[in-house]
Amino acid sequence: MKDIQSEIVMTTDGLKDMLGRVSLTPVEKARAILLDALRDSTGKTERCSLSDALDRILACDLLSPEDLPNHPRSTMDGFAVRAADTFGASSSTPCYLEIDGDVAMGQMPEGTVRQGQCFRIATGGLLPDGSDAVLMFEHTIPVDEKMIEVVKSVGVGINLINWGEDIAKGSLALAQGHLLRPQDMGLLAGLGISEVDVYVKPKVGILSTGDEIVPWTESPPPGKIRDINSITLSGLCTRLGATVTDYGIVTDSEEIFFATVERACNENDVVLFSGGSSVGMRDLGERVIEKLGSPGILVHGVALKPGKPIIIGLSNGTAIFGLPGHPVSAMVCFELFVDPALQLIAGMSPSENSLQATVHALLDRNINSAAGRLDLVRVQLQQRKNDIPLAVPVLGKSGSISTLSRAHGYFFIDEASQGINKDSQVMVHLLS
C-alpha cells in the first residue's frame, strides 16, 4: 500500500500547474493506481442455486466431488470388444467375434465380454466387464445374428471415454473468480453440484449533475437538455451484472451534491457521477471526493481524448468516478476505468478478462493525434469480400451521442504517436 499512497500524494500534489491547469496522468498509470487501490475490495459472498448462477462469479475454488464419467462409456455405436481380439484384422484378413450380449442404454451391463466375444453397444452405453475398446459398426460386417466379421483392428481405450477422463475426483473444476458461463453450468450440473458460493453483485449508484440537465422523461424547457448519461451508464453497469440505483439529477449546489454523493457512497460499492466538465463542476467534484474520506482522490485528469477530465477517488472502500458530462467522454471513461474496476470489485479474477477480442481493419484516412495523449478513435467497419474490413473514423464531437451509436468500435492511437496513416492496420475493439 505504501507505493500507492506515495503515488496518490504525487498525483494530488501535482494536480495543477502554475497556470492552474490540471496535470494529466497517463491512462495505463491511472488504471494501475485505481486497480491497485481496489486490490483488497473483497466482495461479500452468498450461496446460490446452480439454476440461478448463470453469469455469476465463483467465490471459491470448486473441486470435483466425483469422477466424470464414473464408468467407461462408449463414444460410438458399435461393439464392446477386447481390443487384443481384433489385432491384425483387416478387410483382407478379417477376424470373427461372437455377439454375446447387448448393452441396454442407461443400465449397468450384465455379463462379461470373454475372449472371442463382443457386446452390441450404442453411443453413451457403459462398457461391460472384460471389454476395453469399442469397434465401430462401420468396421464390421454382419455374418449372422450371432457373429460379426471385423475388418479393422481397434486399440485399447479407443472409442470410449474413461473413468475421470472428463474430470477426475478432487481435481479443480473451476477456480475462484471464474465467471459462470453456460458451459461451466453444464460442467457443474454434470458433477451434481447444485449450489455454488458466488460473490454478491456489486452495487452501483449513479447520479447526474448540472443545472442544465432534466430527466429524459421530461420535456426540457428552453436552455435545458435531457439527461443522456444516466441511462447509458446504467445499461453498461447492468450488462456487467451490477445492481444499479439511480439517484437522479443533482444541482450544482455543493451542499446538496455532497449529501447525495455521501448517501450513494454509503449504499454502494461504486458511485458514478457525470456532468461537470466545466471548471466549476470539476472543482466541486474534487472537493466533494476529498471531503468524503480517505484516501480521497486517486487520479484527477488523464492524458486521454476524449475523457481527459475524469476524477477517480476512493472513500471508505467505495470507488467514486467523476465522469465527464459529454456522453462520448463518459462512455470512454467507463470502458477504460469503470469496467475493469467493476469487474475487480465483482470478484472476477484478473486473468478472466485479459483477453481482448478485436477486429483487424484497414484505416481509410489519416488521423492526427497529439503526442503524450492516448487517443480513442471511433470507427464504423465496412465489410469487404475476401479482404479485411475497412475502418472509417466516425468524426464528431464528444458531446455527440449519435457518433457512439453509429460506431461499431474503436481503436487507440498511443501516447508515442502523433497520428496514424491511411491504410495502416488497426485493431478495432467492438462496442458490443
Added chain:
Amino acid sequence: MKDIQSEIVMTTDGLKDMLGRVSLTPVEKARAILLDALRDSTGKTERCSLSDALDRILACDLLSPEDLPNHPRSTMDGFAVRAADTFGASSSTPCYLEIDGDVAMGQMPEGTVRQGQCFRIATGGLLPDGSDAVLMFEHTIPVDEKMIEVVKSVGVGINLINWGEDIAKGSLALAQGHLLRPQDMGLLAGLGISEVDVYVKPKVGILSTGDEIVPWTESPPPGKIRDINSITLSGLCTRLGATVTDYGIVTDSEEIFFATVERACNENDVVLFSGGSSVGMRDLGERVIEKLGSPGILVHGVALKPGKPIIIGLSNGTAIFGLPGHPVSAMVCFELFVDPALQLIAGMSPSENSLQATVHALLDRNINSAAGRLDLVRVQLQQRKNDIPLAVPVLGKSGSISTLSRAHGYFFIDEASQGINKDSQVMVHLLS
C-alpha cells in the same frame, strides 16, 4: 423459395448412401439453407418503455423527432464571441474584447453579443445571439473584470455543437433490427423517445432425450448420467435474450418423444432436443421432425467435427434442432446454427451480427484434419509479453464438458485443409 425447396429435397433425398451412411452437408451450405428457410420468420412486436428496452431489438426504424441539440451549445469553458472579432489575434498582436454578460447554465442567455464584446460561457452553456464561436479560457488573458486580451483567433463554429449536429430532426436515429445497447438507450433518451416498438423475445423449448439421462438435480443410479445439455443450452439461449422453457428429459419411446416435441413446437419459436447421437435416436429424431409437418427436415448431418450428427428441421414455422448428445458437439452446433437462427428469429438485422471479433494467436502444435470437413479446434490462449498469444489446443473427446470449460475459444480448419502447422497464425473466436 423454389431454390430452397429443391435444396431440401436434394438434401433429404441424399440422406443415406448405399452403406446406410448419412451424406453430409457442408457447414456454410447448411447454414444458408437454414437461414433462407427462416427468412420470413417475422416476429411479433410489442411496445416497451425505454427503461426496459436494454438489449431488446427495434421493430421499426426510428426517426429523430427533433434536432439534437436544439440550440448551439458550448463544448468548452471560455467566452462566446463573434469569430470575426478575433481574426488575426496572436500573443504578439492580441486584440481586446469587452465582457458584456454571463451565460447562466441551463438558461436561455439574455442579450446579444455585439461587435467587440463577449459573454462568459461554461461547457454546455447555450450560445447567446450574435455569437458564433467559443474562445477557450486558455487563449485569453484577463485584463480586468470587464476586459480580456485575446491571444489566439477562433474560427466560426469552433468549440460549439450546432443545431442538429448530433442528429437532425427527421433523420434516421436507429434502424429496424438494431439491438438496443447502452449507448443507443442514451441516444433515445436524448431525443425524448420514452417508448419503443421491439420484437417479442423468441421462445425456446429445450428437451433432452435418452434413457440414460437423469435430471442434474438427482443422484444418478448406476448406468445413468446427469443431464448436462439442458442447463448449458438454456444458458446460451438466455444470454441471447430468449425466453426458455425446459421440457425435461424424455425417454426414447417414439410416442412420448413425439408428443413432447409436438407440444414444445406449438408453444415455441425454436425447439432444441439433444441426446440421441446413437443411430437409433438419430432415426427417431428424423421420423419425429418429418411427422411434425412441412417442410420437415432441412439438413441431416453436416461436414463438421465435432457436431456431425445435427438434424435441422422446420415445421409450421418452428425451427427444430436435433443436437448431438455430446456436450461439446451440442455447444458447437449451437454456436454455428442455433445462434444465427435465433438472432434472425429475434428480429436482429443480419448486418448487426456479421462482425466477429477474434484474437490472433500462434498455434503451438500441428493439428491434423480430414479434408472435406470443417474442424473446430478448442484452444486455451496463453498471453505472452509483447507478442501475440499462443493457442494451445485443448484435446479431449466431444463427450468431455470440461474441455469446453477449460477452452478460451476455438478456431476453424476449413474443408480444403488437411491440417494446420505449428506456428501458423490462427483467428481464435472467444467463448464468452
